[in-house]
Amino acid sequence: MTDMMTKIAAGLERAFAANGFAEPSVDTLRDAAGVSLRTLYRYFPSRADMVLAALEHRHRRYLAFVFDDLPDGRDAARDALFTRVGDWMEGEASHGCLFHGAVAADPGSAALRDLLSRHKDEVAARAAAATGLAGREVELLLLLEGLTQTWTLHERGAVIAAQHLGRLLAQGSPQVTEV
Structure with missing residues (x-):
């Protein structure tokens, strides 16, 4: 992604995070991106492309925020992982997961569903690797998603x-098998 595309995607991400996916007009999106309408459409020719670009940008930022430089040791990494998700929710996503919000706004979009799946799969895989809980990706994702969804009600308690x-989970509770 070029620097210009990254700049525009960052602005689009901010606009969608603040206003949802239905509300922002093209003028609002253009202003958030800090470019002309012509430039916006040159890089992202449709609203669907704008949404995908914003979510791709968010995906990269989230992974860096949550997973970069986790402490050494599985226990410390695991606790830090949950703390960082709480920090992300507090600073970036107090209304819930932007990926789920995008799919809810356009449930027929296969591209959005695929991006949601890829994002959650990568989060689960990286969480399992960081915490030494390979094979427990579903359980970890359930905890992470539960934290994300309960943040608005319980904040740090979540x-x-x-x-x-x-x-x-790390103490070795029986592993869940797929049904």
Whole structure:
């Protein structure tokens, strides 16, 4: 992605995070991106392209925020992981997951569903690798998604609960098999 595309995608991400996916007009999106309408459409020819670009940008930012430079040691990494998700929610996503919001706004979009799936799969895989819980990706994703969804109600209490459940998971509770 070029520097200009990254700049525009960052602005689009901010606009969609602040206003949802239905509300922002093209003028609002253009202003958030800080470019002319012609430039906006040159890089992202449709609203669907704008949404995907914003979410791709968010995906990269989220992974860096949550996973870069986790502490050494599985237990410390696991607790830090949940703390960082709480920090992300507090600073970036107090209304919930932007990826789920995009799919809810356009449930017929295969591209959005694919991006949601790819994002969540990568989060789960990286969480399992960082915490030494390979094979427990579904359980970790459930904890992370639960933290994301309960943040608006319980804030830091949700982080503490996720950390507690993560410790229990790491203690070797029986592994869930797919049904």
